[in-house]
Amino acid sequence: xxxxxxxxxxxxxxxxxxxxxxxxxxxxxxxxxxxxxxxxxxxxxxxxxxxxxxxxxxxxxxxxxxxxxxxxxxxxxxxxxxxxxxxxxxxxxxxxxxxxxxxxxxxxxxxxxxxxxxxxxxxxxxxxxxxxxxxxxxxxxxxxxxxxxxxxxxxxxxxxxxxxxxxxxxxxxxxxxxxxxxxxxxxxxxxxxxxxxxxxxxxxxxxxxxxxxxxxxxxxxxxxxxxxxxxxxxxxxxxxxxxxxxxxxxxxxxxxxxxxxxxxxxxxxxxxxxxxxxxxxxxxxxxxxxxxxxxxxxxxxxxxxx
Amino acid sequence: xxxxxxxxxxxxxxxxxxxxxxxxxxxxxxxxxxxxxxxxxxxxxxxxxxxxxxxxxxxxxxxxxxxxxxxxxxxxxxxxxxxxxxxxxxxxxxxxxxxxxxxxxxxxxxxxxxxxxxxxxxxxxxxxxxxxxxxxxxxxxxxxxxxxxxxxxxxxxxxxxxxxxxxxxxxxxxxxxxxxxxxxxxxxxxxxxxxxxxxxxxxxxxxxxxxxxxxxxxxxxxxxxxxxxxxxxxxxxxxxxxxxxxxxxxxxxxxxxxxxxxxxxxxxxxxxxxxxxxxxxxxxxxxxxxxxxxxxxxxxxxxxxxxxxxxxxxxxxxxxxxxxxxxxxxxxxxxxxxxxxxxxxxxxxxxxxxxxxxxxxxxxxxxxxxxxxxxxxxxxxxxxxxxxxxxxxxxxxxxxxxxxxxxxxxxxxxxxxxxxxxxxxxxxxxxxxxxxxxxxxxxxx
Numbered sequence: 001x002x003x004x005x006x007x008x009x010x011x012x013x014x015x016x017x018x019x020x021x022x023x024x025x026x027x028x029x030x031x032x033x034x035x036x037x038x039x040x041x042x043x044x045x046x047x048x049x050x051x052x053x054x055x056x057x058x059x060x061x062x063x064x065x066x067x068x069x070x071x072x073x074x075x076x077x078x079x080x081x082x083x084x085x086x087x088x089x090x091x092x093x094x095x096x097x098x099x100x101x102x103x104x105x106x107x108x109x110x111x112x113x114x115x116x117x118x119x120x121x122x123x124x125x126x127x128x129x130x131x132x133x134x135x136x137x138x139x140x141x142x143x144x145x146x147x148x149x150x151x152x153x154x155x156x157x158x159x160x161x162x163x164x165x166x167x168x169x170x171x172x173x174x175x176x177x178x179x180x181x182x183x184x185x186x187x188x189x190x191x192x193x194x195x196x197x198x199x200x201x202x203x204x205x206x207x208x209x210x211x212x213x214x215x216x217x218x219x220x221x222x223x224x225x226x227x228x229x230x231x232x233x234x235x236x237x238x239x240x241x242x243x244x245x246x247x248x249x250x251x252x253x254x255x256x257x258x259x260x261x262x263x264x265x266x267x268x269x270x271x272x273x274x275x276x277x278x279x280x281x282x283x284x285x286x287x288x289x290x291x292x293x294x295x296x297x298x299x300x301x302x303x304x305x306x
Numbered sequence: 307x308x309x310x311x312x313x314x315x316x317x318x319x320x321x322x323x324x325x326x327x328x329x330x331x332x333x334x335x336x337x338x339x340x341x342x343x344x345x346x347x348x349x350x351x352x353x354x355x356x357x358x359x360x361x362x363x364x365x366x367x368x369x370x371x372x373x374x375x376x377x378x379x380x381x382x383x384x385x386x387x388x389x390x391x392x393x394x395x396x397x398x399x400x401x402x403x404x405x406x407x408x409x410x411x412x413x414x415x416x417x418x419x420x421x422x423x424x425x426x427x428x429x430x431x432x433x434x435x436x437x438x439x440x441x442x443x444x445x446x447x448x449x450x451x452x453x454x455x456x457x458x459x460x461x462x463x464x465x466x467x468x469x470x471x472x473x474x475x476x477x478x479x480x481x482x483x484x485x486x487x488x489x490x491x492x493x494x495x496x497x498x499x500x501x502x503x504x505x506x507x508x509x510x511x512x513x514x515x516x517x518x519x520x521x522x523x524x525x526x527x528x529x530x531x532x533x534x535x536x537x538x539x540x541x542x543x544x545x546x547x548x549x550x551x552x553x554x555x556x557x558x559x560x561x562x563x564x565x566x567x568x569x570x571x572x573x574x575x576x577x578x579x580x581x582x583x584x585x586x587x588x589x590x591x592x593x594x595x596x597x598x599x600x601x602x603x604x605x606x607x608x609x610x611x612x613x614x615x616x617x618x619x620x621x622x623x624x625x626x627x628x629x630x631x632x633x634x635x636x637x638x639x640x641x642x643x644x645x646x647x648x649x650x651x652x653x654x655x656x657x658x659x660x661x662x663x664x665x666x667x668x669x670x671x672x673x674x675x676x677x678x679x680x681x682x683x684x685x686x687x688x689x690x691x692x693x694x695x696x697x698x699x700x701x702x703x704x705x706x707x708x709x710x711x712x713x714x715x716x717x718x719x720x721x722x723x724x725x726x727x728x729x730x731x732x733x734x735x736x737x738x739x740x741x742x743x744x745x746x747x748x749x750x751x
Contacts, residue, residue: 041407
């Protein structure tokens with residue numbers, strides 16, 4: 001609708017609306033640049049705002065996933081180190097056992113070996129009760145406190161839980177956060193279930209004179225120790241592959257994080273180039289309309305007529 | 307009857323003076339609200355020939371026929387109608403924006419996400435006292451955010467109801483004013499400056515009234531106005547010298563309803579309609595927010611009941627409250643969070659119950675519901691803003707169209723000043739001629 005005639009008041013009103021509208025546009029663009037966020041409230045673009053909320057939620061969860069997977073990988077690394085110590089101890093036990101199985105040794109020398117094996121046993125118990133990064137039993141599953149207790153005779157008994165428990169790594173992935181003691185200390189020799197701590201303890205006792213033929217006991221123990229070493233090595237392999245899995249998950253999480261950041265920037269951040277150009281455009285129009293308003297407002301017949 | 311040059315010239319100067327006065331009046335009122343530009347309509351004073359004087363010259367000059375108010379009834383009605391629509395949309399969008407701010411600025415969504423995150427972190431080591439304390443603090447933050455959102459919504463509702471009550475008072479005031487004006491209009495003489503001023507006032511009042519409710523106005527031949535609420539078949543708000551009384555009632559859920567003289571009415575436009583729409587939206591949002599809050603209370607407490615606290619005791623309810631306004635943390639001791647399944651011993655690191663809680667939260671998904679709630683409001687705001695902008699443009703165009711026709715154009719008035727000044731001078735000149743003629747006649751010797 002075109003209005004040929006216009007009243008003075010309408011002219012001022014209209015100019016006011018136009019100029020203040022342009023000014024508001026320029027200020028909105030400026031605020032966008034200042035905050036580096038495209039949206040100041042959800043209603044400016046509800047879909048994008050909702051997407052940003054979802055991304056922020058995923059981001060927050062991913063951060064916690066990183067914390068959790070760091071924790072898991074620390075615990076597994078600790079378990080790995082402890083397992084290495086276990087295998088060292090087993091190898092030393094094997095050396096001692098083969099020494100003891102040698103017929104040239106005197107009973108006193110065997111008893112000395114038995115004492116050393118006793119020491120190794122207590123070291124193994126201490127290792128089995130090692131603590132993880134948050135101070136809980138490393139090989140005790142989800143139990144609080146120690147994984148193994150010693151009875152009055154010095155025999156170690158497992159008091160932890162059956163499973164080590166899983167830790168979520170995000171996106172539905174999870175990792176078993178450790179190994180329980182029985183998983184690598186218990187094994188079967190010739191159809192008989194036994195465990196490493198008991199074997200070492202029995203050998204130590206045998207060499208100290210608990211059995212009639214310590215030499216034969218040492219020989220049988222060698223078999224058992226071989227199987228025990230295999231069990232520990234197998235567990236170490238499992239721990240290693242879990243560590244690799246965590247690394248893989250972490251890498252995936254990092255990639256996803258990058259994708260999220262990209263999308264966040266695309267949806268939520270100000271495109272500086274476009275915004276500045278737009279601002280420049282609005283400023284130009286604003287300046288022009290202000291100038292033309294000033295010109296027009298100055299033109300009055302009253303000035304011309306004398 | 308003979309013509310009298312002096313009298314004719316005198317009437318001419320008088321008419322010119324009058325026109326000049328009116329021009330000055332127009333200029334003076336160029337900025338007055340509701341002022342409609344006046345112009346004079348002049349008419350010749352000439353007697354028709356009478357008996358025996360059929361071809362006589364009987365010119366007696368000029369007289370003021372009437373004051374013309376340059377108002378167009380159709381354009382005024384358009385301004386009222388479109389203005390009422392724009393006012394409704396404005397009020398609704400303003401109300402919805404307040405609702406949006408109340409929910410969004412309470413940072414409820416981040417608070418729920420943070421709560422989820424701290425539960426997730428607790429899964430890393432369920433017996434860690436600092437992680438348990440973090441969960442407690444995040445639950446507290448979340449409940450406070452709920453409280454804040456509820457308070458914000460309540461405040462927004464109070465503001466809307468207060469404004470609506472004020473709007474109703476304004477409607478009643480304007481209706482009473484119009485009824486009084488009707489009385490005076492019925493008594494005022496036709497086309498006098500008295501009447502034109504009253505008409506200006508009448509149109510202004512009608513326009514103000516249409517900002518609050520949608521009205522249809524019928525102008526009687528005596529210039530009095532009958533105002534009906536809603537369309538032409540609506541209830542009469544102003545009829546002659548009587549005016550109705552609009553009343554507002556507030557429902558239990560905070561929505562408002564209107565009644566005119568006891569009969570329920572629902573305005574379709576005007577700010578009152580917009581406020582009523584915003585309030586019903588607010589009631590929905592409040593109910594949704596309460597649903598999310600009670601859902602959280604139920605999920606968390608059910609999970610707590612199914613588990614064992616750090617000391618092995620049965621889990622206690624973690625949250626209390628029946629809605630967003632009164633949701634609160636029931637205990638402050640982090641060790642009471644039941645992460646282990648029921649029957650676990652003291653200090654159990656078994657996260658079975660924590661996993662169950664997280665799974666239950668995953669199913670009820672309060673963060674997703676919150677996101678949907680915010681999305682619903684914000685897209686309502688966005689959609690309504692588009693409508694509002696369109697209606698405002700239409701209303702602005704109608705207003706400009708009316709002003710272009712009825713407003714004062716200073717340039718035109720400047721021209722009129724000159725024109726009437728010249729007319730005055732010319733009439734003076736005519737008098738001079740009359741005097742000269744008279745002197746000539748007297749000077750005959």
